[in-house]
Amino acid sequence: MRKIRISSLLYILLMLLAICIFIMPVALAVLTSFKSKPELAKSILSLPATWNLDNYKGAVERSDFLNSLKNTVAVVAPSVVIIVLCSSMSGYTVARHSRDSRALRLLDKVYLASLMIPFQILMIPVYKIYKSLHLLNTLHGMIFMLVGTSIAYSSFLYVGFVKGIPHEIEESAYMDGCSEFRCFWLITFPLLKAISATVAALHTMWLWNDFNIAVILLQKENVRTITIKQFYFFGKYTADYGMAFAAAILSMIPVVACFMFMQKYIVNGIVVGAVKS
Amino acid sequence: MSKKRIIAVSMVLAMLLTGCGSTAATANGTEEAKVEQVGQDTTSAAEEKSSDGEVITLTWLNHYAEAGKQAWVQSVKEQFEAKYDNVVLNIETVDADSHKTILQTKLASDDAPTIFDLSSNADLQVYNEAGYLADLSDFECLANVDAGLLKEGQVDGKQVGIPIELSGYGIFYNVDMFNEYGLEEPTTLSELKNVCETLKANGITPFATPFAEAWAFSCYPRVLYDAVCWNNDGAFWEKLADRSLKFADCEDFKKQMQTVWDFHEYWGEDAFGTSWDSAQQIMANGEAAMIAHGSWAVDGITSYNPDINLGVFPMPVSEDPSECRMIKEPGQQLVLFNYQDERIMEAARNLYNLIYSQDCMRVYAEEAHQMPSVPGDYNILPALAEIVNYPAELSFSEAGLKRNDPEHEDVLFETMMNAYTGSTFDVNELVDALDTAFDNIKK
Numbered sequence: 084m085r086k087i088r089i090s091s092l093l094y095i096l097l098m099l100l101a102i103c104i105f106i107m108p109v110a111l112a113v114l115t116s117f118k119s120k121p122e123l124a125k126s127i128l129s130l131p132a133t134w135n136l137d138n139y140k141g142a143v144e145r146s147d148f149l150n151s152l153k154n155t156v157a158v159v160a161p162s163v164v165i166i167v168l169c170s171s172m173s174g175y176t177v178a179r180h181s182r183d184s185r186a187l188r189l190l191d192k193v194y195l196a197s198l199m200i201p202f203q204i205l206m207i208p209v210y211k212i213y214k215s216l217h218l219l220n221t222l223h224g225m226i227f228m229l230v231g232t233s234i235a236y237s238s239f240l241y242v243g244f245v246k247g248i249p250h251e252i253e254e255s256a257y258m259d260g261c262s263e264f265r266c267f268w269l270i271t272f273p274l275l276k277a278i279s280a281t282v283a284a285l286h287t288m289w290l291w292n293d294f295n296i297a298v299i300l301l302q303k304e305n306v307r308t309i310t311i312k313q314f315y316f317f318g319k320y321t322a323d324y325g326m327a328f329a330a331a332i333l334s335m336i337p338v339v340a341c342f343m344f345m346q347k348y349i350v351n352g353i354v355v356g357a358v359k360s
Numbered sequence: 361m362s363k364k365r366i367i368a369v370s371m372v373l374a375m376l377l378t379g380c381g382s383t384a385a386t387a388n389g390t391e392e393a394k395v396e397q398v399g400q401d402t403t404s405a406a407e408e409k410s411s412d413g414e415v416i417t418l419t420w421l422n423h424y425a426e427a428g429k430q431a432w433v434q435s436v437k438e439q440f441e442a443k444y445d446n447v448v449l450n451i452e453t454v455d456a457d458s459h460k461t462i463l464q465t466k467l468a469s470d471d472a473p474t475i476f477d478l479s480s481n482a483d484l485q486v487y488n489e490a491g492y493l494a495d496l497s498d499f500e501c502l503a504n505v506d507a508g509l510l511k512e513g514q515v516d517g518k519q520v521g522i523p524i525e526l527s528g529y530g531i532f533y534n535v536d537m538f539n540e541y542g543l544e545e546p547t548t549l550s551e552l553k554n555v556c557e558t559l560k561a562n563g564i565t566p567f568a569t570p571f572a573e574a575w576a577f578s579c580y581p582r583v584l585y586d587a588v589c590w591n592n593d594g595a596f597w598e599k600l601a602d603r604s605l606k607f608a609d610c611e612d613f614k615k616q617m618q619t620v621w622d623f624h625e626y627w628g629e630d631a632f633g634t635s636w637d638s639a640q641q642i643m644a645n646g647e648a649a650m651i652a653h654g655s656w657a658v659d660g661i662t663s664y665n666p667d668i669n670l671g672v673f674p675m676p677v678s679e680d681p682s683e684c685r686m687i688k689e690p691g692q693q694l695v696l697f698n699y700q701d702e703r704i705m706e707a708a709r710n711l712y713n714l715i716y717s718q719d720c721m722r723v724y725a726e727e728a729h730q731m732p733s734v735p736g737d738y739n740i741l742p743a744l745a746e747i748v749n750y751p752a753e754l755s756f757s758e759a760g761l762k763r764n765d766p767e768h769e770d771v772l773f774e775t776m777m778n779a780y781t782g783s784t785f786d787v788n789e790l791v792d793a794l795d796t797a798f799d800n801i802k803k
Contacts, residue, residue, distance in 0.1 A: 124641035124664040145427065206461075210469040219471075299465060302452045314455030318426035320656040321663060322637060 116329040123324055141323075142330035146312035147304075152334070154301075155308040157222050159290045162229040163283050170234050170282065171275055174241020175267055179253075191242065194235040202232065202295050210299060220303040228300060229290050237282045244278040245271070280348030284341060291338045309334040416707045417448045421466070421473035423459040428659075428728035435723045440714050447707045467492060472697040474708055477524070479692055481512050482765055484521045487695065493520040494696040499709055501716035504734045511760025512690035521693030522716065523759075524724070526731040528655040528672070528747035529583050529687035535669040537564065537649045545673040547681035549619065556626040559649050566626035568648035570639035571780075574773045580652045581776060583675035584616035587685035591756040598762045603802050607791035614787045616677065617776075621785040632781055640664055658743045659729040670743040674754065685756040686747060690733070771797040 115123065116138050117131040142148065177194075181187040209228065210219070218224030248271065256266045272279075294310045301307050313334075316327035342349075424433055430453065437449045452473065454462050463476055472492065478484055487493050496502070497519040502510065505522055513521035538544070538555075541562060546552040556566040570576035589612050590596045599605035607613060628634055628648060640657065642648045644664035651657055658670055674684040694715065696708050714720055718736040725731070725738035731748050732738065740748070764772060775797050779790040 120664045121644070121666075124644040207465055207468050210465050210471070214469055214471050298454065298458050299462065302454070302462070304451070304453075314458075315425050315430075315453075317455060318429070319423065319456040320636070320654075321426060321660045323427075323663075324637075 112328045112332060115324055116332050118325050120323070120325060138325040138329035139333065142316070142326045142333065145315050145326065146309070146330050148309075148312070148330065148333060150305065151307055151309045151312045152337075154222060154306055155291060155310075155334075156337075158225045158229065158308060159287060162226050162233070162290055163286050165226070165230045166233050166237050166286050167279050167283050169230070170237035171241050171272060171279060172267065173234065173238045175245050175271060177238065178242045178245035194238050197235045198239070206299055213300060218300075220301060220306050222306060225297065225300050225306075225308075228296050229293065232296065233286055233290070237286065240278060240282055241275065244275060248274055277348050280345045284345040284349050287341050288338055291334075414703075415446055415448060416703055417450055418474040418704070418707055418711060419450045419452060421452045421454065421459075421463060421476040423454055423456040423477075424728075425453060425455060426728065429724075429730075431727045432720075432724045436711075436715055436720060439720065440711055443714070444707070444710060447710075449711065474699070474704065475694055475696050475711070477692045477694050478521060480763065481515070481521075481760070482763070484513065484515050484693065484695065488515045488518075488520050492695075492698055494698045494705065494708075496520060496522060496696060496712070499712050501713045504716045504718070506733050506735055508757050509690040509733050509759050512758075513693050514760065521695045522712070523690035523693045523733045524715070524730075525691035525733055526655075526748065527689045527691045528731070528744075528750075529579060529586070529653070529689065530672045530674045530747070531583065531650050531652050532643075532657050532661070532670055532672050532743060533650040534643065534646065535671040537646060538671075545671070546676050547673075547684055548676050548679045549622075550679060552623075552676045556623065560626060564646075565628050565642070565648040566650055567623070567628065568634070568639040568642045568651040569627040569631035570634050570636040570651075570653075571627075571632045571777065572635045572638075574770075574777060576636040576639070576653070577777055578769075578773045579654055581617065581620050583652045583687060584619055584677055585613055586687050586758070587675060587756055588612050588616055588677050588683070590758070590761065591685050594761045597764045597768070600798060601764065601768050601802075603798060607794040607798070608788070610791075614791055617779075617790055618785075618787045619677070621780065621787070624780065624785075632777070636660075644668055655731065655744055655747055658741050662729075662741065670741070672743045672746050674750075682754075684754065686750040686754060687756050687758065688747070688750075689758045691730075767801055768798065771801060 111127065114129075114131060115127070117134050117136075119131075119135075119137070122129070122131055173190075177187050177191050181191055213219045213224055213228075216224075218227070252274075253266050253270055256270045257263075261269070292310055293308075297308050297311050301311060309330075313327065313330060316323045316330065420433070420437075422433060424430055433451055433453070437451055440449050441447065463473070466472055478487060484493065493515075495518045496513075499519070499522075502519060502522065506526070509523045509526060510519065512523055513519055533545075537559075541558050543555050543558060544551075546555050559566045569580065571580070589610060592612065593599070596605070600607065624631075628639075628642065634642070639648075639651060640660045641664055643651055643657075643661045651661075652675060655672075658672075661668060661670060672686075674686040677683050677685075694712070696705075696712070699705055699708075716734055718734055721732035721734040721736060722738055725736075725740045729741055729744070731740065731744050763769075772794065775793050776790065779785060779793065
C-alpha cells in the first residue's frame, strides 16, 4: 500500500515536471509579449514590471493584424474543406480499387513520391505558371497551391484508414441498390470522421503556419497572411521580440483553439490511419 | 504495348525538356544567373496600362523590415507618387533571409522588380554579368552621393549600383561607464589593456562578444586585420584568394590574430555561446562596456536602452596611435533592372533622384538611424556622427576594394572560430589551417 502511494507520488511529480517543461516555452512567450525592450534586456525570466499591452497594440498595428487574419482564414478554411473532400474520395478510391487497377496503384506510388519533393524545387516553375495565369498575389491562387501540395499526404492517410473499414458494410448498401458515390457519402464518409478530423486539424495547423509558399505567392501587402507579417519584427540586425511574441500569441489563438477542439479525434485518427488492420 | 512505350518515352522526354528548358537563375545561387533572361518580357513587371491613360508601375523589392526603414520607404513612396501622377511605386518588403531567394525567383520568372538592393560589389559583378543591371552612370543623383562610396557600385567602368548608406566598424563603448572609471578612448594596445583591466577590476565585462554567430564574430578580428593588412594592401584578399600570397607569410596578419587572442581574457564568460541579441542586451544593461562591431550596433543597443550614451573609437592595432583606422564600408546599394524601355528608365531616374536627395535621406538618417550616403546636416545618433566625421586620414574606406567572396569568407571565419574556441591558441596553426583551406578552395 505504502509502495503504491510512493510510486503514485513519483508519477505525479514526474508529470508535473513534464508539464512545467512543456509549458515553459509558452509561458516565456507570454511573459516576453508583455515586456518592454529594456525589461527584456535585463532578464528573460523575470516578470514584466507592468502588464501593459503596448506590444500587442504595436503588433496589431505594424502587422495590420486584422487584415492578415482575414486573409489567413480566407485561405486556410476553404483549403482544409477542399483537402478533406478531395483526399477522402481519392483515398477511398485508391484503397478500394487499387487491387483491380494498375493506374490506381501507380497513383498511390505517385502520391508517396510527391511527398519527397521539397517546395523549393517547385518554386520557380510554380512562380512562372502563376504569373502567366495571373494567380500571383491572389488568395484563390494560394488556395490552389495549398490544396495541391497537401492532397498527397492526406490521401495517404485516408488510404490507410479506409482499408481498416470492412467491405461488408458497403456491400450490403450496394445490395440495397446504392450507387458507389451515394455509398461513399452516406455510408463510408461518416465512418471516416476520426481521420477527417485528424486531416482537418493537422492541415489547419500546417496551412496556418505556412511560410514557404506564402512568401513566394503573396508578395503584395493587402493579401499577406499572418506568418509573412511575422518578419516585420525582425530586421537584418535587430529584432523586436516583445512585439514578435505578441503577434505570435495572437496568431496562435485560433489554431490552438481548433487543435484543442479536435484533439480527441486527432490521436484516434492518426493511430487508426497508420495501422493496417 | 509498343504504343504504351512510345507514350511513356514521350512523357519522359517532355518532362526532361521542360526541366532543362530554362537555364535561368536558380533559387539559391547567383552564379547560375544567365544573360538570356534579359529582354524577355521586360516590361511586364514595370508597366501597366489603364483605360484612361498609361500608368507606369515601378516595383521596389526590399528587405527593410525595421520600423524606421519601413517609415523611410513609405515616405519615398508617398513623395514619389505625389510628385508624379502617372507612376505607381509598388513596395514589396520581404524578410532579409528570403530576400535573395525571392529576388532570384522573380528574375528567373521574367518578373524582375524595377529596383532592388544588393550588398556588395561582388554581387553587382555577378548580376551585371548576367545582364540584369542598368547603367546608372548618367543619373543626376550621383552628384549628391559621397564620391568615395560610389566606387563600390562600379563594375567595368559603369555605375550599376548606388550605395544608400555608410557602415562603420570599430569599438563601440559606454561613454558614461568610461567617465565613471576615469577612462579615456585608448589609442594603443597597452592603453586598451589598461582600460580592460580597470573595467575587469570593477566587475564589468570589458567586451561583449557575440561569437555564437559567425557573422557577428567576424566583426571582432576584422577591426584588426582590415585596419592593418587590407589598409596597407588593397589587393590583400585578392592575393590570398588566388594564393599568390600565403597567410603564413603575412607577419601583420599573424600579429593581429595574436592580438585577438591576447584580449580573450576580457571576453564575456561564454563568448561562443553569446548571440548577437544577448550581446546587445549585455551592453544595454551595463554588464559590458565595449563591443567590436558594425555601426548597426548603435541602433540595436539603443533600442534596448534609449538612455545609453554610446561612443566609438577605432581599434588600437599596435603601440603607435597613428596606425589606428576607423573602418568605413559602403552599405546596401540600390540597383535598377536593365529595362529596355525609355519610359520606365525615365520614371526610375526620377525615383533615384528622389531617393538620393537630402530631404529623403534625412528620414533615413533620423528615423532609420543610418548614415546616409548623401552627405548632409542630419540629426543622427552621436556615435554614428563620430564615424561620419572621423578624419579621412585616420579612416580606411573599403569602397571599391575587392573583398573575399562568400566561399572564402565562410572558410576564413569558420577556421578562425575553431582556433579561438579552445583554451590554447597557436597563431602558426591558425595560418596553416587558413592556407590549407584556401588552397582547397583553389583546387
